[in-house]
Amino acid sequence: MADISTTPDAAVAPDAPSAWEPRIVAFLCNWCSYAGADLAGVSRLQYPTNVRVIRVPCSGRVNPLYIVKALQLGVDGVLVSGCHPGDCHYISGNLVARRKFAVLKSFLHYLGIEEGRVHFSWVSASEGNRFADLIQKVSDDIRRLGPARQLRKEAK
C-alpha cells in the first residue's frame, strides 16, 4: 500500500484564489450510494464536479481517521454516504457507522473545525436525484466556507 503521508501533488496544489474550486472526497458505499451516483450519471443529472468518489464496501468500512486524514491531505470537504438505516447489505454496517460518525462529527465541531466540512448522508441505489441534490448542497456549503486550512499539512 502506498505511503499516504506523502501528499499527492494534486491534493495540495496551492490555491489560485480566483479559480478556486472546492475539492471534496466522497466515500460511497458500494451497494447504495455508489449505485445512486451511477444512476445520477446514467440519468444525465447535472451536479457539481468537485467531488472525487472513493468506493468502499460499506459506510461501516470508513475509519473516522480517513476523514481527518483527508482534511490533512488538503481536501476542502468530506462526504460519507451509505445505505439508509435498515438497508445495509451487511445488515448493520451503516448502523454501527452511524454511532462512530455521530461522535466524530460532534468532536470535530467541539474542536472548532468549521461546521460543514464533514457530511454524512444516506443515498439508496434508486435515489439518483437525491445524490445529485446532495452533492449540490455539500458543494455549495463547502464553497461558502472557502479552502480548508485548519488541518492541512502544507506541502514542503
Next chain:
Amino acid sequence: MHEVEIKMREAARTLLESGKVDLVLGFEQGSLPLRMRPCFARNAGATVGLVWNDFCANNLAAYLPGLFQKPADVRGSWTAPTVAVVAKRCDARSVIELIKENQIPRQNVVLIGMPCQGMVDPRKAQEAAGANVTACKMAPDKQVELTTAEGGVAMSPREAILADACLECATPAPQGADVEIPGPSRPSAANPYGRLSEFESLTARERWDAFVGEISKCIRCYACRQACPNCYCKTCFIEQSKPTWAGVGDELSDVLLFHIGRIFHQAGRCVGCDACVRACPKNIDLRLFTRKIVKDVQELFGYVPGMSLDEQPPLCTFKEDDNESFITHP
C-alpha cells in the same frame, strides 16, 4: 486513611498467603515527593511496603494487559498469573473496560476496591506553595500543610490541590470490587463535566485556537498514550507504516492528527482517570478534550465506561433509533 492502608495491606497479605493471587499491584513509597510509585508484591512479605495515601494517583490498570502476555523469553507452556490490583473506582472501571474488550481475563484479576477521597495533584500543590514542595501533610479543618524545599511551610485547603479528575469524579466510592476496603469516600461530584459547557459556548474560531494552542505544546513523547490503561493497541495508528497515517516529525498537522485520533479512540473507553494528564510533561490540558468524548458517548448512547461487565461497548453495537440529527439531507 491509615486504617484503610492497614486493611488494604491485610487484604493483600491474605490474598498472597492463601495462594489466591500471584501478584498484588499496589503503591509504595518512592523517591519523589507527592508521588507514590507502583509496587509489584509477589509474596506476603512484600506487602509491608504497600501504602495508601493522597498520592496514589496512578492508574495501575495500565500494567495489566502486559502481565497476561506470555513473556518472549519463556519457552513451552506458560500459565497466566492471577493479579490483585489496588484500585480506586476509576482504576477499577478501566479494568472492567479491559475485561470487556478481551485484553485481560476476568478470572485472573482480583479487584481490591479502595475508598477514595481524591488524589493530590502535585502541580497544584507546587502552585499553591509557590515553590518546590517536598512534603504534604494533612492538617485539621480540611487543610494541608505543604513543606517547601526552602524549608518554608504553606497552608492550603485540601480541595484546592486535588486533581481535576477527582473534583469532577462521579464515582469515588468503591463498588463491585472483589475485595472492598471499607472507609470514607468523597461525595460524587454534581457536575462531572466541569469546564465543558464553558468551552462549548466559545465560538468555533476560539475553540480551534485553544485546541491548537494546547496541542502545539506537544513534543510527541506519547506519554499520554503509554500511561492510559485503555490505550492498549499493540501498534498505535500513529506508528503504523503500512499505511503511514502521519509523519514522524513535529509538524503541527501531524500532532493534531495524533491527538484527534487518540482521543477519538477513547470513545466508550475513557473513564476520566486523567492518567494522560498526569503523564504529560508539557501540561497539555488534555482533559478539556477527552471529557467531550465521554460526555457525548453518555448523551448519545447512554453509556458510561466501566460501570458494568454486561453492557456492550457503545461503538460495537447500535440501536435502531440512534440519534441521527447530524445526517445531511439535500
